[in-house]
Amino acid sequence: MNRVYNFGAGPAMLPTSVMEQARDEMLNWQGIGVSVVEISHRSKEFEVLLTETDELMRELAGLPEDFEILYMHGSAQMQFAAVPLNLLDLNPAHKAAYLETGNFAQLARKEASRFGNISIAASSEETGFDRIPAFDPASLDPDTSYVHLTSNNTIFGTRWHQFPxxxxxxxxxxxxxELMSRKLNFEQFGLIFAGLQKNLGPSGMATVLVRKELLGHAMSQTPALLNYVTYQKNHSMPNTINTFAIYIMNLMLKWLRDQGGVAAIEQLNAKKAGLLYDIIDNNDFYIGSAHKDHRSHMNVTFNLADSTLDKKFLDEALVRGLYALKGHRLVGGIRASIYNAMPMEGCQELADFMKDFAKQNG
Structure with missing residues (x-):
């Protein structure tokens, strides 16, 4: 079996052990003679799986009891509409403030603009989204229903190291x-959402962690399957849930627990990123894309000083078993996405290749 190191931004690599368990259980899950993708979402077996997934998420994240865990269709981008529909009515002014740090933050703001009075409270667009913008919470209108940010910018390689x-x-x-890649103080947040396809499982689904006091305020025009209360009242199963996604998420959370939990994986992620940033900073062959004070631990973005070598870099990297390093189409260059499942060995292989490539082509 020739498994490469997959640096794709998402859908992202899963741990080999998780993939192997899913393979081995595909035809006969828990000895019941059918696959997890074939059983009813109303069955007692699946209800046990879903409840266990809740418990694993709450335990590993350190999620307080005053937060509800929801599983929703449509991955993260569906939440760009669900958030304003559920929260704008918290205040009669229907105002929300968005902090723009890249493409997905902009998409979220544009979608929210369909439903209320949306403002840009801070943006780093003028500097090409190479940093987290300065933001003073005191500047917020007190009538603001919520403030939205994107914690990690996968395209430009920046991250909120501290939250406002x-x-x-x-x-x-x-x-x-980023969810489950770093420890969080949930007292800082009213709602967190995340598509599963980076650190939690396959694409097409999202988990929403929402403070219970924020539920029940959906705007009148909110469709039932975008209303958080619909999911709260039905254990996230108002209709057929993505049973396979929940199954893989369950395996991913168990894998994370076996790695020592979120605190341990956060330390490892910092070391992985540091290994690559050290090469970028100490070799003029490579130029980092993000401001040093705002660099992501999940997506290391950089350019070659001589961009005509980009294709050669990518081709030779693939021969070395280093897959999907091409930068996003909006910015080009190189991007190494090193989510939880990327082992240190993968980052070391990339680091060694970067050194060799610079030596041979510099």
Missing amino acids: DTGKIPLVADMTS
């Missing part, structure tokens, strides 16, 4: 590329 204190105004965070 928005006081009584709920802070909403799109943590699609």
